[in-house]
Amino acid sequence: MPSPKCPLIAGNWKMHGTLPEARDLVAAILRALPGLGGARLLLLPPFTVLAEVAKLIGGTSVELGGQDLFWEDKGAFTGEISGPMLRDAGCRYVLVGHSERRQHLGETDATVNLKVRAALKSGLKPIVCIGETLEERRAGKVSAKVDAQLEEGLRGVTAGEVGQVILAYEPVWAIGTGETATPAQAAEVHTHIRGRLAENYGNGPASCAIILYGGSVKPANSYALFKEKDIDGFLVGGASLDADAFFGIAREALRADREKK
Numbered sequence: 415m416p417s418p419k420c421p422l423i424a425g426n427w428k429m430h431g432t433l434p435e436a437r438d439l440v441a442a443i444l445r446a447l448p449g450l451g452g453a454r455l456l457l458l459p460p461f462t463v464l465a466e467v468a469k470l471i472g473g474t475s476v477e478l479g480g481q482d483l484f485w486e487d488k489g490a491f492t493g494e495i496s497g498p499m500l501r502d503a504g505c506r507y508v509l510v511g512h513s514e515r516r517q518h519l520g521e522t523d524a525t526v527n528l529k530v531r532a533a534l535k536s537g538l539k540p541i542v543c544i545g546e547t548l549e550e551r552r553a554g555k556v557s558a559k560v561d562a563q564l565e566e567g568l569r570g571v572t573a574g575e576v577g578q579v580i581l582a583y584e585p586v587w588a589i590g591t592g593e594t595a596t597p598a599q600a601a602e603v604h605t606h607i608r609g610r611l612a613e614n615y616g617n618g619p620a621s622c623a624i625i626l627y628g629g630s631v632k633p634a635n636s637y638a639l640f641k642e643k644d645i646d647g648f649l650v651g652g653a654s655l656d657a658d659a660f661f662g663i664a665r666e667a668l669r670a671d672r673e674k675k
């Protein structure tokens with residue numbers, strides 16, 4: 415099993431993946447897995463294929479998460495999925511506050527916070543997505559934006575719990591656009607986030623925290639991004655639907671990781 419210190423490469427399939435497509439993609443991933451060595455791979459498929467993907471990856475090092483959850487465990491919330499349901503389907507992780515949900519589905523920092531706390535209560539590791547829009551970057555408001563998202567999103571999360579939280583810095587302007595933050599731009603924000611965690615929770619939890627970068631990551635840019643010291647892995651959207659690209663990213667991250675150590 416890869417150690418928790420290995421690069422974490424999470425694949426957000428978004429709203430892609432019928433059952434046959436999911437089976438094909440997982441089969442390709444499992445074929446390539448023995449040659450990888452080291453990286454932790456996490457798949458975040460749509461709800462409808464979670465149970466099938468859980469079955470297919472059972473007994474391997476590949477991990478599973480949901481793309482969202484609701485904050486109540488059960489009840490009259492038509493269309494929603496709860497933390498216990500995700501656990502039941504084999505998940506150990508869940509995305510919270512992805513910018514596409516903030517943009518199209520009314521997600522706010524307040525609902526992100528409810529979801530983070532619900533995930534922790536259910537024994538799921540929330541992957542909390544934060545990041546600025548292009549307008550906010552141009553206005554010099556990157557730190558203010560991520561600070562506010564951290565403050566609100568993690569409100570009430572204790573020092574004992576924060577080790578279960580993964581953060582994903584995803585500049586909104588880089589998601590699905592082909593535009594990537596430069597390694598220096600990403601590193602600056604990652605270091606800022608780690609600093610904030612240190613102020614709020616102390617140096618120990620901050621140095622152990624996993625902070626992913628997301629936004630048009632591909633094999634060609636993952637080495638340079640991962641070389642930056644505060645980048646611990648990637649949240650990959652589009653490229654995670656292609657097993658070759660997904661593994662290319664993981665291999666480049668591992669190469670950079672070996673050079674960092």
Ligand code: PEP
Binds near residue numbers: 652
């Ligand atoms: C994402 O879905 O979180 C993401 C970063 O998408 P993409 O890699 O396609 O930009």
